[in-house]
Amino acid sequence: MADPNTAVQTFFSMMEDQGGVVVKDPPKFDLEAYISNYQGRTRFDRLLLIGKCSKVLCVDALKAAVSEALSGKDVQRYREAWDCIRVAGPNEPEAVFDEAWVKGTVQSNAAETHRLEAELRGYKNNLIKESIRMGNEDLGRHLEATGDLSGAVEAYSRMRPDISTAKHIIDVGKHLVDLAVQRREWGHVIANAAKISGFPNPDDDKVVQPYLRTMQGIGLLGQGKYREAAYSFLMIEGAATAQATQNDFVTPNDVAVYGGLLALATMNRKELKIRVLEKSNFRAFLELEPHIRRAITQFVSGRYSACLEILESYRADYLLDIHLQKHIPTLYSQIRSKCIVQYLVPFSCVTLETMNKAFAPPGQSIEQELVAMIKSGALQARIDTIDKLVTTPKAQPKAAMQASALQTANNFEKEALDRIRRMSILSADLEVKGPRKGHSAWERSSGATESWYAPDQAEMD
Template identity: 60%
Template sequence: MSNSLLEFFTAMDNQGGVIVKDAPKFDLDLYIQNYRGRTRFDRLLLIGQSSVALCVEALKAAVAEAKRGRDTHRYKEAVESLRQAAPSEPEARLDQAWLSTTELANENEKARLSVELKGYKNNLLKESIRMGHEDLAKFLESIGDLNMATESFSKMRPDISTLKQLIDVGRHLVRVAIQRREWGMISPHLAKMSLGGSFPEDEKVLQPYLRIATGIAFLGMEKYQEAASNFLSVDPTIPSSTYNEIASRNDVAIYGGLLALATMDRKELQAQVLDNSPFRVFLELEPHIRKAVTYFVNGRYSACIETLEAYRTDYLLDIYLQKHISTIYAKIRSKCIVQYLIPFSCVSLDTMNKAFGSPEEPIEEELAAMIQAGILDARINIIDRLVTTVRVDPRSKMQAEALESAERYERQAIDQLRRMGIVAADLELRGGKKMGVHSLSMVSDQGLGGDEMVS
């Protein structure tokens, strides 16, 4: 590694970035061809700022991608990163002529679109006003002014007259919200796009986009189970061109498979992943994900972990997974360890280390952390080097559940008797509560003395 590259990644590490030292398994050119739109630059820049092996190649591609657009801020960011990592590269120097020309053209285009929109508003042409807002919003998005783009896209809503226009506005707002990482705003935008089954053909075409965008939003909010359900239900018959501005078909397989492994048990994995015919179409693109799920379902937990670890580098270079991959992998690993111990009452630490540990990271500390977190119900015997699972006596468990049911029934019976007494005394319960006690009011003409009040 050159000195400049070392200094670049040292700086990125100090800023809290994720540094991936190993080379990924994917080919960068083939990988980026799966996407269109502004996500291409986002992915290239992330790879360039994270992958030691692909840094220069990805940053040069990011510079070229930026110059194909009109976002000068992105171009400057890519060039600056490349200048720090590889200052000798020709692309590491700013193209001042291109910058000046593009910035001037952007100013003129923004002024032209603003004047056109103002004219449409003066003439009260509803359809023209909608199109004027859309043209201006797309332009603002293209130059990286996402705040104003969101505002302009939102202004299209009052002038919508067809179902297609409603869907288009929703897609624009969702796309910008994903770029801004505003995960909480995606669901409201998607809800306004939902057709509710009234137009089945249009809904079928729109279904993958809705599911994938919802899944990405839940992933961003760390709601992994909800995200998995959405990715597992994507329709594979719809072309990827309808959603590849946010994700690819390979991404659907990876996100769905990993999140399912992290949140579902073996029966659910069998039913919702391996036996899910539509999702198997996506899994064919990422056979190692199918293999990992199969290993888990068949009880080959160490093989499942090894398969996933071989692709950790690739997933650390994904714009949506990078911040979550350590948590997702930890959940999968914990599940594997718990499932591994279920058939046994006692397992030696040496056996556990052979299956899940490594010379650098013995299993003992991980098991202790799982026990403290309540994930694993077991005890560790350091002297004899044994892990003993805590077994619950089925008879004692059944007796405890029976006693709890009896106590619950008794409480309900007393409550019913109390209510019957209140009704018999011609009293009623008001809805309001004060200090946890229901207030009572008379409904008969005869009053009650202090000694006659019902408690």
């Protein structure tokens, strides 16, 4: 019997060799309570990610992923989960490959696909548009459940010629958006969400709009457009509605985390206060994640080290999030840079010792980080390595005002010269007039006009 600790170490050595993210610290969430907030195919995706990345939750997450796969129809997902658990937990019952389930599921999927395709052919022969639409939708749902996402996209796309109401258009768009999220095609997520945003549906508008803004936010986040994604998440209204309609992919807690982190990384203190803390609709989401609200409040209040400390304590949780994981290093770096810059604003000179106490880990120095920020242009400052001081250039409002006045005068002079030149050209009758619009070159050269090719009255009679 293999040693469980050795097996886990071997598994994560493989993950590191493949360039995967390895999270050594334990997250703050309980795995069972965390995954119970989600439904649909995202449950497996999140469990598998946690199993591949978290040393603490690895075996438990992979076992839950195997169980989740066995409760569905996607054979490939079961193979992925089993391939991980057989290395990380070879002594677990889930490490035994269930060949009977695989064969039975493959046969069942093929039979169901054949049945749905036969029904769809019958609907097409009878030319019943509503039945054809529903037949394509049923086939798309089945193919999505079995993991054939490309086939599901084709099936849902074939629904379009047979739709007759705005609700049907929205349903097709939502299917395509969901598939695009699963396939990580962020451009298609935004494009399909935009297509259905122009179709008002008064009956479900309070449900559709939160869904669209959430999906657009996820798509923009996937593309690295952090500020646009922040605005999209901040515009979501109705935490209760979001809970009921969006947990196939995200929960209201996720909306609070995504919106709060993106806003911290891209907005200044004034914007954070107005658009995040004082915005009534987003306050309802922040109540679900109080630590995000505290971090934003600390930043707005100028307590930057406290803000960073809160975020660092939740780094492990965010590295195990399926949508945040690859963006966390960039977002945390941007937030940290903003904190350092804002910390230096009131001072003209700060000792490195003070900076180290505020931002550096115990026993380390922030000097090299400051050098990198200065070189990149993120920080306007100078470092005195002898006296260990960080000095920032003094603001010179008088010089800035004079420069602005000179630039205005130069612009006025240029505009005046252009106007005088134009007036001189007109007075000397040197203006080159273009041909009249609506005539071809042949008509202009021959003197022909529209009347030349006008039909004769006799011909019209």
